[in-house]
Amino acid sequence: MTDVLLFAASTGLDQLWAARMQMALTLGVHIILACFGVGFPVLMLIAEGRYLRTGDAIWKTLARRWSKAFAVMFAVGAVSGTVLSFELGMLWPKFMGTFGAVIGLPFTLEGFAFFIEAIFAGIYFYGWDKLSPRVHLLTGLAIAVSGLASAWFVVTSNAWMNQPRGFDLINGVAVNIDPIAAMLNPATGAQTTHMIFAAYMVTGFSVAAFYAWERLRGRDMAYQRHAMALGLFLGMVFALPQFVVGDWAAKMVAQTQPVKLAAMEGQFQTEVSAPLRIGGWPNEETRRTEYALELPGMLSWLAYGDTNAKVDGLDEFPRDETPPVAVVHIAFQVMVGGGSYLAALTLWGIGCLVWKRHLPRQRLFLFALVAAGPIVVLALEAGWVVTEVGRQPWIVHGIMRTKDAVTHAPGMEKVFWITLAIYTLLTVMTIGILRLLARSPLEAAADGS
Amino acid sequence: MAPEAIILAILWGALTLYLLFGGADFGVGIWEVNTALQSTERERNLLYKAIGPVWEANHVWLIFFLVCTHAAFPRAYAALGQALWVPLLIAIVGIVFRGAAYAFRANLLGQRTQRTIWEIVFAVASTVAPFFLGAAAGAVASGKLEFNDAGEYQGDILLGWISPLAIFTGFFTVGVCAFLSAVYLLRESVNQQHDDLVKVWRRRALVTGVIMGVLSLLGVAFLAFEPESFWSDFHERSLPLFGIGIASGFAALVALWYTWPLAATIAAASTVTCVIWGWGVAQYPFLLPPNLTIKNCKTSDSVLWAMLWSIAVGMVIVVPSLWWLLAIFKGAHHDASKKSSGY
Ligand code: HDD
Ligand code: HEM
Numbered sequence: 114m115t116d117v118l119l120f121a122a123s124t125g126l127d128q129l130w131a132a133r134m135q136m137a138l139t140l141g142v143h144i145i146l147a148c149f150g151v152g153f154p155v156l157m158l159i160a161e162g163r164y165l166r167t168g169d170a171i172w173k174t175l176a177r178r179w180s181k182a183f184a185v186m187f188a189v190g191a192v193s194g195t196v197l198s199f200e201l202g203m204l205w206p207k208f209m210g211t212f213g214a215v216i217g218l219p220f221t222l223e224g225f226a227f228f229i230e231a232i233f234a235g236i237y238f239y240g241w242d243k244l245s246p247r248v249h250l251l252t253g254l255a256i257a258v259s260g261l262a263s264a265w266f267v268v269t270s271n272a273w274m275n276q277p278r279g280f281d282l283i284n285g286v287a288v289n290i291d292p293i294a295a296m297l298n299p300a301t302g303a304q305t306t307h308m309i310f311a312a313y314m315v316t317g318f319s320v321a322a323f324y325a326w327e328r329l330r331g332r333d334m335a336y337q338r339h340a341m342a343l344g345l346f347l348g349m350v351f352a353l354p355q356f357v358v359g360d361w362a363a364k365m366v367a368q369t370q371p372v373k374l375a376a377m378e379g380q381f382q383t384e385v386s387a388p389l390r391i392g393g394w395p396n397e398e399t400r401r402t403e404y405a406l407e408l409p410g411m412l413s414w415l416a417y418g419d420t421n422a423k424v425d426g427l428d429e430f431p432r433d434e435t436p437p438v439a440v441v442h443i444a445f446q447v448m449v450g451g452g453s454y455l456a457a458l459t460l461w462g463i464g465c466l467v468w469k470r471h472l473p474r475q476r477l478f479l480f481a482l483v484a485a486g487p488i489v490v491l492a493l494e495a496g497w498v499v500t501e502v503g504r505q506p507w508i509v510h511g512i513m514r515t516k517d518a519v520t521h522a523p524g525m526e527k528v529f530w531i532t533l534a535i536y537t538l539l540t541v542m543t544i545g546i547l548r549l550l551a552r553s554p555l556e557a558a559a560d561g562s
Numbered sequence: 563m564a565p566e567a568i569i570l571a572i573l574w575g576a577l578t579l580y581l582l583f584g585g586a587d588f589g590v591g592i593w594e595v596n597t598a599l600q601s602t603e604r605e606r607n608l609l610y611k612a613i614g615p616v617w618e619a620n621h622v623w624l625i626f627f628l629v630c631t632h633a634a635f636p637r638a639y640a641a642l643g644q645a646l647w648v649p650l651l652i653a654i655v656g657i658v659f660r661g662a663a664y665a666f667r668a669n670l671l672g673q674r675t676q677r678t679i680w681e682i683v684f685a686v687a688s689t690v691a692p693f694f695l696g697a698a699a700g701a702v703a704s705g706k707l708e709f710n711d712a713g714e715y716q717g718d719i720l721l722g723w724i725s726p727l728a729i730f731t732g733f734f735t736v737g738v739c740a741f742l743s744a745v746y747l748l749r750e751s752v753n754q755q756h757d758d759l760v761k762v763w764r765r766r767a768l769v770t771g772v773i774m775g776v777l778s779l780l781g782v783a784f785l786a787f788e789p790e791s792f793w794s795d796f797h798e799r800s801l802p803l804f805g806i807g808i809a810s811g812f813a814a815l816v817a818l819w820y821t822w823p824l825a826a827t828i829a830a831a832s833t834v835t836c837v838i839w840g841w842g843v844a845q846y847p848f849l850l851p852p853n854l855t856i857k858n859c860k861t862s863d864s865v866l867w868a869m870l871w872s873i874a875v876g877m878v879i880v881v882p883s884l885w886w887l888l889a890i891f892k893g894a895h896h897d898a899s900k901k902s903s904g905y
């Protein structure tokens with residue numbers, strides 16, 4: 114029977130491809146839930162805090178209803194995260210076997226952060242009537258802080274895959290491990306900040322998008338307006354700074370992973386005073402990025418602060434060390450395009466607030482906000498594609514190739530298709546449940562059942 | 563003491579707590595299977611209400627166990643992922659469906675059919691997951707997984723994990739989960755003064771307790787007659803633990819008979835603890851017998867010490883928080899008449 118399965122596995126998708134798709138799928142789903150895990154507690158906290166301040170029952174209703182939605186996403190997020198911790202060992206045994214310890218400290222710490230989050234989530238969800246309002250609010254704060262910490266820790270380990278530090282590799286064994294140096298590698302600062310801002314943006318804009326949609330469909334009451342304003346507020350706070358942090362991340366990539374930068378920008382030839390290419394299609398045959406709008410010298414300036422700086426092109430690197438250019442370039446365009454859209458929306462909002470002392474009321478703004486929901490999630494996923502695909506062919510930049518890390522277990526392809534089916538089912542169900550929660554009559558939430 | 567030994571003890575502690583807390587949560591689903599979802603709405607409410615607040619926290623013990631293993635004994639983690647490919651994949655599917663089903667059913671208040679479907683999923687997944695996690699543990703304990711000295715798995719990936727001991731521990735783990743949760747639910751029913759439920763759970767706990775007692779004796783016989791298992795020399799070390807285990811098993815049955823819920827809970831927990839530690843002590847210093855020990859799998863001491871310090875600091879926060887959580891929702895004196903905001 115083993116032989117039959119081995120045969121089946123050797124035909125069809127290749128092992129490495131299936132394992133990568135498996136990783137991308139499970140991470141891509143987890144990251145969305147994780148973002149809500151980081152962002153939602155903040156919204157609940159603000160709502161509950163406003164209730165305690167003002168006594169306005171709308172805020173309390175919001176906090177309670179959001180806490181139920183959060184509970185669902187938290188539960189699904191936790192199991193999807195558990196899948197990941199198994200997968201790292203099962204899909205990439207060489208990676209984990211060699212480097213598991215180097216990035217072990219942030220994962221251990223993340224374990225603790227998650228522990229605290231889970232404990233206080235239990236107290237928060239079920240403690241509405243058992244704790245004093247103030248103490249209850251504090252348990253919410255504990256969730257928000259530990260969610261933030263857990264995102265920070267886990268992203269340090271991803272940053273380490275981009276900038277491996279804190280060990281020596283001798284005969285394939287990592288020795289002289291310095292876990293702190295590994296955690297605080299050059300990529301950590303920009304990547305963790307960028308990710309955490311992204312998490313708040315995802316939560317904020319998705320929530321705002323949902324209530325904008327409700328308002329457009331005629332459910333335009335104080336409840337929806339409060340909810341939309343709060344979500345929008347969270348997203349707007351981070352939308353402009355995210356540009357600065359993204360620029361920081363790009364400068365970091367330029368210094369430490371020039372080949373990734375070249376792929377992001379579709380820069381095939383080394384060039385002095387390289388142009389910034391907006392859009393376009395990198396053609397790997399002709400080694401040119403076609404149809405792009407080129408802003409002369411801008412790439413050199415953005416990456417190195419000098420319009421005449423030299424930018425290394427992909428041709429500078431051995432062919433077997435360059436990532437797939439088109440995917441990385443387009444993903445990068447999608448992220449930056451999405452970020453720009455959200456920034457424009459934010460400027461509109463801020464402008465209106467400054468001049469008219471209220472948020473924009475035009476239907477156009479609401480429509481634009483509805484679109485912001487999918488767009489922010491798209492930007493998030495695209496950003497991860499830039500990071501992960503842009504690192505190829507390495508699983509650990511410059512040190513271990515992805516193909517050398519992958520498992521030899523049979524049936525990987527089948528596992529992938531089954532996972533795809535299961536995750537699709539769970540995604541559909543989760544969305545269904547969230548819609549059900551959103552549609553339950555407002556009063557029902559007040560008794561906490 | 564060498565840092566790897568301390569970490570190993572911590573890992574074993576986490577495993578024990580996962581079985582004691584998370585295992586009991588599995589048990590709730592197992593009871594739903596055993597009674598073919600025949601429980602009344604009231605019984606079921608007790609079930610789900612009992613696990614609601616502690617559900618997520620209990621699950622984290624598994625996560626903690628996993629991340630500490632991959633940080634401290636990376637080669638063993640990688641080796642496990644290969645050798646136990648099949649049982650772990652099935653266990654993951656179980657864990658995913660059970661976690662998701664739990665969240666879904668709680669919010670499907672109006673939809674009877676859909677809710678029932680997810681209750682069935684919850685029940686089945688809650689039985690499948692501990693079976694395969696237990697079988698995975700049994701496969702390790704059997705010492706029959708074929709690793710080479712570099713820690714690479716040489717055996718058959720699909721079938722190599724199957725052994726009589728693995729199948730036995732699979733069933734045994736399911737039984738342990740069911741027993742623990744019956745005992746805890748007895749305590750919960752007593753606290754909330756549901757006399758009829760007290761009767762139900764006392765009976766169920768007693769019956770499973772007796773079955774588990776017989777199974778354990780079988781298990782011991784099984785190990786004793788196992789032809790020259792590589793660790794038979796080590797058995798004697800764990801005899802005292804197995805002795806305490808048997809004694810507290812009897813104590814648990816007595817306490818159940820007289821409906822002393824707190825005593826029964828403590829005795830049951832102590833029995834389970836003795837089994838896990840008996841296993842650990844017996845195979846020490848082997849992590850994955852027959853050739854991966856904590857010495858040849860461990861990572862640098864610098865990492866181990868960093869982990870120990872962070873665990874020490876982390877526990878200073880986690881332990882009181884966890885205590886508080888349990889005190890709020892599981893304390894003996896919590897007000898039964900007050901309407902819980904749960905389900
Ligand atoms: C809401 C989502 C979002 C938005 C609006 C942006 N990003 Fe981003 N970006 C991410 C979400 C994201 C991310 C998904 O969170 C990534 C993936 C890995 C990471 O740490 O952050 C990321 C990665 C990432 C990287 C790769 C880092 C690496 O590989 O080490 C760069 C260079 C940028 N971003 C740059 C930008 C720029 C210049 C933006 C200007 C608009 C921008 N991002 C907006
Ligand atoms: C801490 C966070 C993360 C870690 C440790 C991590 C780790 C990994 C590993 C081990 C692989 C397989 C090896 C490789 O292809 O290089 C991988 C691939 C991949 N991951 Fe991540 N990942 C993280 C976050 C994410 C997220 C959030 C996404 C969201 C979409 C993502 C998307 C991908 C994709 C698309 C691939 C396939 C790349 C390719 O093979 O071309 N990753 N990641």
Ligand code: HEM
Pocket residue numbers: 143144146147148150151190191192193194195196197198199201220223224227259260261263264267268271308625629
């Ligand atoms: C607060 C938000 C988050 C929650 C609630 C959450 C939940 C979880 C859980 C429960 C686990 C398994 C336990 C663990 O490894 O500690 C996990 C693992 C993981 N998460 Fe998340 N996560 C969050 C944020 C993130 C972010 C921001 C990323 C990626 C950018 C991410 C990527 C991963 C990866 C790669 C793993 C596997 C790591 C391992 O083996 O330990 N998570 N997550």
